Amino acid sequence: MAGHSKWANIKHRKARQDAKRAKVWTKVIRELTVAARLGGASPTDNPRLRAAMDNALTVNMPRDTIDRAIARGAGNSDEGALDEITYEGYGPGGVAFLVETMTDNRNRTVAAIRHAFSKYGGSLGTTGSVAFQFDRRGVLHFDRTTDEDTIMELALESGAEDVESDEDGNSVVFTTFETFSEVLAVFREADCVPLHSETTMWPSTTSTCDEALTEKTLNLVDALEELDDVQNVYTNAELSELSESR
Numbered sequence: 481m482a483g484h485s486k487w488a489n490i491k492h493r494k495a496r497q498d499a500k501r502a503k504v505w506t507k508v509i510r511e512l513t514v515a516a517r518l519g520g521a522s523p524t525d526n527p528r529l530r531a532a533m534d535n536a537l538t539v540n541m542p543r544d545t546i547d548r549a550i551a552r553g554a555g556n557s558d559e560g561a562l563d564e565i566t567y568e569g570y571g572p573g574g575v576a577f578l579v580e581t582m583t584d585n586r587n588r589t590v591a592a593i594r595h596a597f598s599k600y601g602g603s604l605g606t607t608g609s610v611a612f613q614f615d616r617r618g619v620l621h622f623d624r625t626t627d628e629d630t631i632m633e634l635a636l637e638s639g640a641e642d643v644e645s646d647e648d649g650n651s652v653v654f655t656t657f658e659t660f661s662e663v664l665a666v667f668r669e670a671d672c673v674p675l676h677s678e679t680t681m682w683p684s685t686t687s688t689c690d691e692a693l694t695e696k697t698l699n700l701v702d703a704l705e706e707l708d709d710v711q712n713v714y715t716n717a718e719l720s721e722l723s724e725s726r
Contacts, residue, residue, distance in 0.1 A: 516553030530661040576610040600700035618660025624649035638666035683716035
């Protein structure tokens with residue numbers, strides 16, 4: 481559900497991912513393997529692989545597991561070859577959804593995704609129906625306790641695109657997809673580690689959700705992320721905080 485600077489969005493996402501670590505690792509390994517197969521095993525020459533490795537380290541994946549996934553992908557074997565397909569649709573309240581998948585059975589995957597949209601008040605759209613609302617970017621999130629001047633200086637030094645603050649005082653650093661790893665490395669070397677960092681599809685416009693619509697949107701996100709073939713789910717939802725009862 482990545483895609484908005486509201487820290488509430490990140491908290492919702494991390495809480496769900498922490499509860500599903502095994503599934504998260506499966507998806508990360510799949511991305512490492514495919515990135516290495518398509519672009520080679522050298523992260524220096526393969527921005528997608530660099531981003532996948534950074535993501536793997538973020539979820540505390542052991543280095544030997546990362547290396548095995550890359551080696552398997554670089555072997556150029558067609559065994560278990562996967563197609564990458566992105567599905568587009570609308571959730572409750574007209575929230576835009578992008579769903580990235582890797583699958584060995586397109587019919588199975590589209591049927592499962594269509595069922596999830598239908599069950600949770602959304603609809604599967606046509607190619608191009610919402611993709612124009614998103615750009616692939618790198619995003620680093622820092623909470624309000626991190627010195628803003630330090631963040632700005634490191635952003636300028638590393639060649640980041642932009643720095644913004646949300647209404648809660650949290651800082652968000654934006655990068656291009658290609659420079660994400662280099663920018664993140666500069667911050668880490670300066671011992672200024674973000675609370676959360678990722679490459680994501682970032683929306684150009686957002687859809688504001690009250691608590692009821694936030695609940696419905698998260699239900700659909702959860703249902704989609706539970707599907708084995710789904711790698712990432714992105715929305716343009718601007719979520720509200722949920723009550724403790726959820």
